[in-house]
Amino acid sequence: MITIFAPDGIPEVVAGDNLGEIISSNCELENHDAVVVTSKIVSKAEGRVVHLDPNDDSAFEKLVLSEAKRVLRRRGKLLITETFHGFICANSGIDQSNVDEGCAVLLPKDPDLSARRIHKQLLARTGLTLGVIISDTFGRTWRKGVTDVALGCAGIAGILDLRGTRDSRGRTLVATEIAVADEIAAAAELAKPKAAGTPVVIVRGLHTELFRRASIAKEIVRHPSEDLFR
C-alpha cells in the first residue's frame, strides 16, 4: 500500500535555506520514503529569483529566452522552449505565482544536483534510505491540462526498466521502461490542497528496489537525436 501526505508547517523558504533541515524537522520520515519537493522552493533556496524590470514590457520574454536553448513554438505570449537542461515546457519553466510581485522564479540550474544536495542533507540528519524528487508542473503535447513531473532526482529511480521481464503468460514484455519518477511526482500533486503552494509531499510504500542512484537528466530527458517530433 502506498500512502501520500503533505507535511504541515513548512515555512516560507528564502535564499540559503537548508531544505533537508527544514523537511526533516517538519516531518517524521521513514525508510524508503520518497520526498517530493516543488522546484519553486528549491529555486528560492538557491537564489534563482529575479526582479523583472517594470519599465520593460518584454522583460519576461527576455528572461524566458535567456533560459532557453531554442524556441519550439510560439502562441501569443506563450513560448514553448527547450531549456538549457533539455526540458521542453512553457516559458522555460519560469513562473510568477507564489512569489513577490515583479519577481520571477527560474528553474533550478541543475535539478539532479539540487536533489542530491537535499538527499545528502536528509541522510546526515536521519540516516534513512530516502529518495528525493524535484517536481514541477508541465503541459503535454497531445493531452490538455498539466501534470507534475520530475525535474531532478536522487536516491530513487527515474526509470524502472522492466525490459526482459515476463508478463503473466511468460512472454517477454516490450516497451516497459516506466517513468516512475514522473509517476511519483504526479501522485504527490494529488495530496496537495488546491493552490495552497504546498512545497513538500511524502510518498511512502514504494517498491524498495526503486531506491538507487539515479538522474532525471540521464534517464528521462530525451535527446533531440531520439526525438520524433522536435
Add this chain to the structure above:
Amino acid sequence: MITIFAPDGIPEVVAGDNLGEIISSNCELENHDAVVVTSKIVSKAEGRVVHLDPNDDSAFEKLVLSEAKRVLRRRGKLLITETFHGFICANSGIDQSNVDEGCAVLLPKDPDLSARRIHKQLLARTGLTLGVIISDTFGRTWRKGVTDVALGCAGIAGILDLRGTRDSRGRTLVATEIAVADEIAAAAELAKPKAAGTPVVIVRGLHTELFRRASIAKEIVRHPSEDLFR
C-alpha cells in the same frame, strides 16, 4: 492523506464479464474511492481481442492502421498513430502482452462509455459515490519512459480547473488546469507489483470535489486545431 492499493483476487477476465460485479466482490470500497481499471481487462470484457493471421507478417501493422485516424511518425516497426478516439500513442494502443499467443488487444471503443458502464454497475452494487478511470500506458513526446494515463472516466474529473483561483499571495493563478485523471492513473501504477498484470487499483482520499460527471474525450483529448506539434 491518500492511500493506494491493488485488491487481490481479481480473476482472469473474459468477454461478457461484469467488471463492476468482479471489482465490488473483490474489494471493500468506500465513499469517494477512485477505481482505476486497466484498459486491457475492459477490452477483454468487451470482446476487443482479435486473432492475428499467422500467415500474414503485416497482420499486426494492418490492425494498427485499421484503428488509426492517421500515422504521425514511423520508426521501424513502431507507428505513432492518432487513434480514432483522438489518442496519440504507439501502435494505436494495441498490445500483445498478457493475452493469448497470436492475439492482440484493441483499446476499448469508447473508454468514457466503458467507465460509465462500470460506474453504473458499481453504483448498483454499493450505492457509493465513486469514480472510475480506465487507464493505459503511453509514451511521451519529450520525455523517455512511459506513464499510465486516463483513457476514460466516469464520476471523477478529467481536469481540475483552478483558473481564477488565487495563489498564497492572492495573485490569480494562470495555466492551472490540472489533469487529475492522468495523475490518478499514474499514481495507481505505482501500487502495481511489477509485471504482474494487476488490473484494478483503488486510490482513496482524493479531494471530494473531484467526484462529478466527467469525460476524458471532452476534457483531456486535445483537438488537432489546438495542437502546436501535430
